[in-house]
Amino acid sequence: MAESLYIPTDADKASKYEAILPQIEALITGESDLTANLANISAVLRESFGFFWVGFYLVKGDQLVLGPFQGPIACTRINLGKGVCGTAWKEDKTQLVPDVDAFPGHIACSSASKSEIVVPFSKNGKVAGVLDVDSDQLSDFDETDQEYLERLMQILEKTL
Numbered sequence: 001m002a003e004s005l006y007i008p009t010d011a012d013k014a015s016k017y018e019a020i021l022p023q024i025e026a027l028i029t030g031e032s033d034l035t036a037n038l039a040n041i042s043a044v045l046r047e048s049f050g051f052f053w054v055g056f057y058l059v060k061g062d063q064l065v066l067g068p069f070q071g072p073i074a075c076t077r078i079n080l081g082k083g084v085c086g087t088a089w090k091e092d093k094t095q096l097v098p099d100v101d102a103f104p105g106h107i108a109c110s111s112a113s114k115s116e117i118v119v120p121f122s123k124n125g126k127v128a129g130v131l132d133v134d135s136d137q138l139s140d141f142d143e144t145d146q147e148y149l150e151r152l153m154q155i156l157e158k159t160l
Contacts (some may be wrong), residue, residue, distance in 0.1 A: 002122040007048045019147035021046050025155045037159060041152070045071040045133065052113060053056035053134040055086050059127060064089055067129065076110040083107035088118040088130050093144050098139040110134070117141040121153040 009017050024044055028037040045054045055069020056150075057078060063142045064078040064085055081090040083106055088095045095118045100106045113134040120127045131153060135141065 003011060005044060005047065005054070006010055009073055013049075013144050014148070017144070020044055021148065021152060021155065023045065023096055024152065027078075028156065028159050031159070034160070035068055037156065040158065041131075041156065042068050042070045043073070052136040053133055053135050054130050055091075058129040059089065069095045070133075071134070072112075078107060084116050084118045085130050088120050089127050091119050092122070092127050094119045094150060096141055096146055098141070099132075114115050114138045115140045116150060117145055119149045119153050121156050123157065123159075128160065 005023060006019060008015055011019065024041055027040050027044070031037055042054045042056065045051060052073075053069065053071030053074065055071065055074060056119045057064035057069035058067045066074055067106050076124065077105045078086045080086055083109075084097055084103055087105075094152060095116070097103050097116045100108070100113055100116050113136065115135045115138055119131045120129070121131065122128055131149060133141070133145070133149070
């Protein structure tokens with residue numbers, strides 16, 4: 001699957017995830033370049049769901065540093081425990097945020113972002129980065145997104 005992606009158009013969210021996860025796995029399996037894999041994952045998620053912003057932050061020293069993404073310009077560095085991404089990193093736990101303005105210490109990279117989900121991924125038992133997905137709609141993410149994005153990060157971890 002080098003240049004094509006099948007996205008069911010009249011499907012519910014879970015069915016779309018079911019369709020794209022094996023395609024992402026095929027796309028990144030055998031590719032050793034992390035940047036390429038993260039870029040393609042970001043593109044597939046944005047194309048499939050039309051999310052406002054999709055991207056990765058990578059642990060570099062004591063900060064998360066912006067990695068491949070799709071969407072408007074983003075914050076470049078985030079400290080451990082700061083904002084939604086820094087909290088996901090610190091707690092090594094998915095953060096599902098229906099209203100970013102209600103999240104203590106939220107970092108507003110874009111005022112258009114209204115809800116967010118951040119899923120950490122690990123290498124050798126330590127958080128290596130986070131997948132950050134933002135929406136310009138309140139309460140746009142739910143347990144379905146969490147389940148499938150966590151599965152996606154497990155697929156990614158196998159390539160690290």
